[in-house]
Structure formats: structure tokens, C-alpha cells
Amino acid sequence: MMKNNHSAQAGLVALYLSIVLLALNGLFAKIIPLDALNVTQTRSVVACIMxxxxxxxxxANLRLNSLKQFIGVYGLGLVLGAHWITYFHAMQVSTVAIGMLSLFSYPVITVLIEPLFKRQVPKIADLLAAFVVFSGIFIMVSPQIISGEFDGNTVQGAFWGVTSAILFAFRNTSQKYLFPHINSITLMSHQTLVVGLVLLPFIAVEQISNMEIKDWGLLILLGCLCTALAHTLLSMSLKRLPAKSVALIGCNVPVVGGLIAWLALGEIPGVMVYIGGAVILSVAAYESLNQNK
Structure with missing residues (x-):
């Protein structure tokens, strides 16, 4: 019992550290002068080297023991890369708050996905929670939908944020149940490698070559801290805690990220974003309390 408690505590420490680092992604998405694809490729290269x-x-052992492991780990690496691209794109076309709040529909998506790995049927309460979360997202985009602006920044940001959430939930849950015995750093090393290699033909060489020294400094920080370290800590927490708990506690990220965006970028969300975000986070808080019980 003591060993299990110690493992859970270590998982929580790793998770809360990753939350702080992941919250900084919104700031980097706004201040690095590259589009989402180029940011994802370069951050992956930096993270991979580190x-x-x-x-x-x-x-440590870098080898994967079978072709099945190789295909699975690299396949989930591609899913992670797609998550990064859609997440950064969501924040770049809208605001940090909308991108992050939309992404953090992923805890409820995780709640729906995880029973499938356990060969169970999702509970009615979890389905209701999913409905309420997506209602919160609709509230955020409702002003533009009502006015007929279906291509508006808020709608685009919410769409790409939810897409990113689905990818993130699938990657995290799959990794937890399919590769529980592979070292977290080893997993992230292979996954950042495949993202960097697959996106290499699509990078804008001229755009990257025109970057200033300070921009390269920001990329290195993004790659080392908010990519390599943050996702390794997240992987460590997934080995010690239920995927559902990791996802729900992770709902602190948009709160911290929104605060950073407000202080550093002066981004002030609209009233409907506050209301929709409160709905999303309240469901996550309820699920967290329910999990503790």
C-alpha cells in the first residue's frame, strides 16, 4: 500500500510540473514567428536531440523490442505530431484561451475512450459529462454561429482545438495501455524523431532561416522545456495514475495558460468564452471530485 501511495505521489508531482510547462505553449504559439507546422517540426528536432x-x-536502452512496438510507438508519434499542429493552429487562428479551453475537452474524451481499452461500456454519467463539455464549447462559439460567421476565428479555434483534443486523448490512452513498460524518455525520443523526420519535407526553409537569435532561443526553450520535459513528465504520470485522473487534473492547464496570456499578451477573453470555459472546467472539477471519492 505504501509503495502504491509513493508511486501515486510521484505521478502527481510529475503531472503538476508538466501542467506548468504545458501552459506555456500558448505564449510560444503567439510569439514565435512560424506557422503551426514549422513550429511542430523544429520543436520536435530540438526535443529529440535533448x-x-x-x-x-x-x-539507458533506446531499442524497441519488436516490430509491433516499433509500429505502435512511431504511429502514436505521428498522432502526437498531428495533435501539436492542430493545437498550435487553434491558438494562432483564435486566442490562447479558446485554443486551450477547446483542447481541454480531452479529459471527457479520455473518459469515453478509456473504457474501450478495458473492454467496458462507457457509463451514462460519463456520456452526460461529454454532452455538457461540448455544450460549453458551443457556448464559446455561439456569438459567431448566431451571426452566421461559421468561418470566424472563434469557430475555427474551437474546431481545431477539439480535433487536437481527440488526437491527444487517443495518444495518451493508447500509450498507457499498449506500452506501459517502455521508459518514458525512450517513448518521447522515438516520437519526436518521427515527427521531425515526417515534417522535414514541408518546412519553410526561407521562413526559418530569417528567424532572429531570440526566436531560436524561444524555440530551444519550447523544444526542451515544453516539449521534451513536459511530455516526458506527462508520460511518467500516466504510468502511475489512471488516464482519466491525469486528464482531469490536467484541466488546470488552460487556467494557467489563460493567466499567462493575459499577463504577457494582454489577451482578454469575451464573456461567452468565460461562460463556456467555466462549463468545461466545472465538469472536469466534478469528475475529479467523483474520482477521489
């Missing part, structure tokens, strides 16, 4: 150096220093 993770490989850590593995070498630790003399």
Missing part, C-alpha cells in the same frame, strides 16, 4: 543526450548520459 532526449537522446539524456538517454546517452543515463546509458
Amino acid at each position: 532526449l537522446f543526450l539524456v538517454l546517452v548520459a543515463q546509458k
Whole structure:
């Protein structure tokens, strides 16, 4: 019992550290002068180099033991890359608050996905929670929908945010149940490698070459802290805590991210964004309390 408590505590520490680092993504999405695809490719390269150096220093095992593991880990790496692209795009076409709040529909999506890995049927209460969360997203975009602006920034941001949420929930839950015994750093090393390689033919060489030194500094910080370290910590927490708990506690990210965007960028969300965001976060809070009981 003591060992389990210690493992859970270690998982919580890793999770809360990852929350702080992940919350900084919104700031980087706004201040790095690259589109979502180029940011994703370059951050993956930086993260991959850092993770490989850590593995070498630790003399850790980088090998995957079978073709099945190779296909699975690299396949989930591509899903992670798609999540990053859609997430950054959501924040770039709208605001940090809308992008993050839409992404954090992923805890309820996780609640719906996780029973499938356990060969169980989702509970009615979980289905109702999903309905309420997506109602919150609709509230955020309702002003533009009512006015007929279906291509408005809020609608686009919410669409890409929810798409990113689905990808993130699928990747995290799949990784937890399919590869529980693979070292977290090893997993992230392979996944950042495949993202960097697959996106390499699509990068805007001229755009990247025109970046200033400070922009490269920001990219290195994004790759090292908010990519390599944050997602490794997240993977560590998934090994010690239920995927549902990780997702629900992770709902603190948009709160921290929105605060950072307000302080650093002066982004002030509209009233409907506040209301919709409150609905999303209240469901997550309810689920967290229910999980604790």
C-alpha cells in the first residue's frame, strides 16, 4: 500500500510540473514567428536531440523490442505530431484561451475512450459529462454561429482545438495501455524523431532561416522545456495514475495558460468564452471530485 501511495505521489508531482510547462505553449504559439507546422517540426528536432543526450548520459536502452512496438510507438508519434499542429493552429487562428479551453475537452474524451481499452461500456454519467463539455464549447462559439460567421476565428479555434483534443486523448490512452513498460524518455525520443523526420519535407526553409537569435532561443526553450520535459513528465504520470485522473487534473492547464496570456499578451477573453470555459472546467472539477471519492 505504501509503495502504491509513493508511486501515486510521484505521478502527481510529475503531472503538476508538466501542467506548468504545458501552459506555456500558448505564449510560444503567439510569439514565435512560424506557422503551426514549422513550429511542430523544429520543436520536435530540438526535443529529440535533448532526449537522446539524456538517454546517452543515463546509458539507458533506446531499442524497441519488436516490430509491433516499433509500429505502435512511431504511429502514436505521428498522432502526437498531428495533435501539436492542430493545437498550435487553434491558438494562432483564435486566442490562447479558446485554443486551450477547446483542447481541454480531452479529459471527457479520455473518459469515453478509456473504457474501450478495458473492454467496458462507457457509463451514462460519463456520456452526460461529454454532452455538457461540448455544450460549453458551443457556448464559446455561439456569438459567431448566431451571426452566421461559421468561418470566424472563434469557430475555427474551437474546431481545431477539439480535433487536437481527440488526437491527444487517443495518444495518451493508447500509450498507457499498449506500452506501459517502455521508459518514458525512450517513448518521447522515438516520437519526436518521427515527427521531425515526417515534417522535414514541408518546412519553410526561407521562413526559418530569417528567424532572429531570440526566436531560436524561444524555440530551444519550447523544444526542451515544453516539449521534451513536459511530455516526458506527462508520460511518467500516466504510468502511475489512471488516464482519466491525469486528464482531469490536467484541466488546470488552460487556467494557467489563460493567466499567462493575459499577463504577457494582454489577451482578454469575451464573456461567452468565460461562460463556456467555466462549463468545461466545472465538469472536469466534478469528475475529479467523483474520482477521489
